Amino acid sequence: MASSLLRTAPALRAGLRARAAKPIAAMASTSFVRGKATLPDLSYDYGALEPYISGQIMELHHSKHHQTYVNGFNAAVEAIAEAEAKGDAKAAAAQAPLINFHGGGHVNHTLFWENLAPNGKGGGGEPEGKLLTAINEDFGSFETLKKQTNAALAGIQGSGWAWLVKDKTSGTLSVVTRPNQDPVTGNLEPLLGIDAWEHAYYLQYQNRKAEYFGAIWDVVNWNTVSKRFEN
Incomplete structure (x- = not known):
């Protein structure tokens, strides 16, 4: 059992x-x-x-x-x-x-x-190479990806996560949300996850969670995300 x-x-x-x-x-x-x-x-x-x-x-x-x-x-x-x-x-x-x-x-x-990585030491900036090409193809631009992800995060009711994922069959990228601590499973490969639980931001941002959603992009480790994408 x-x-x-x-x-x-x-x-x-x-x-x-x-x-x-x-x-x-x-x-x-x-x-x-x-x-x-x-x-x-x-x-x-x-x-x-x-x-x-x-x-x-x-x-x-x-x-x-x-x-x-x-x-x-x-x-x-x-x-x-x-x-x-x-x-x-x-x-x-x-x-x-x-x-x-x-x-x-x-x-x-x-x-x-x-x-995550410290800003200027692997964190922040923009993705490069094959990942950036895929982002431009599937979202139109990196800025559009950020806007869609932040909108998905803002739409979470209660606790959860927003994920940049890759379809294992088609290779296309999309943004999905999962409630609570449900992981990304099935035919989707998680590339980048952003925690929307209050414990991830409240002590610093209080009810201004949109500021947290905007700030976290300055410490995203795109090298790690790119390796996941290319693996």
Whole structure:
């Protein structure tokens, strides 16, 4: 039962798929160890994204919120194993929503940290090369992509994410949203995700979340996004 539940949990499938095949695609290869989630290290200091994202937000977001998803995922995995050992299929099945929520939160945030870099040190600017060509073909311009993404973020009711994704069959780019911590799955490859949960911006921007949506483009790591696109 435990193995069946884990296989059918979309969030875990997304993380394990990235781990097994293309580490750069979801950056989850170093954050799942023997089936357990671990908090990934950041490649920059908490204060390195200022003034666009404050060090206080980054520290809380990474060390507290992301850690909570890691802990919740691991606890759910252990609960499934314990329920299976007792032959309690109902109790094991009850953990599936927690696997999806916390596993999705872990995978989404692992991607998110890799999306970012200090301004002028890999962050900000515009995409180049094949990615920029694809953006121009599918959106008309980079500015249009930003406007569509910001509009999608503004349209999220409650908590969620906006993603720049690539269709695995056609290769075309589009912007999609996902509620809560639902990960991008199926035939779409996540390239760039922007967190619209309040914990990602409220301490700095309060109710001015549109300012956060505008500021985050100054710390997007387009090199990482391009590698995901070309992989």
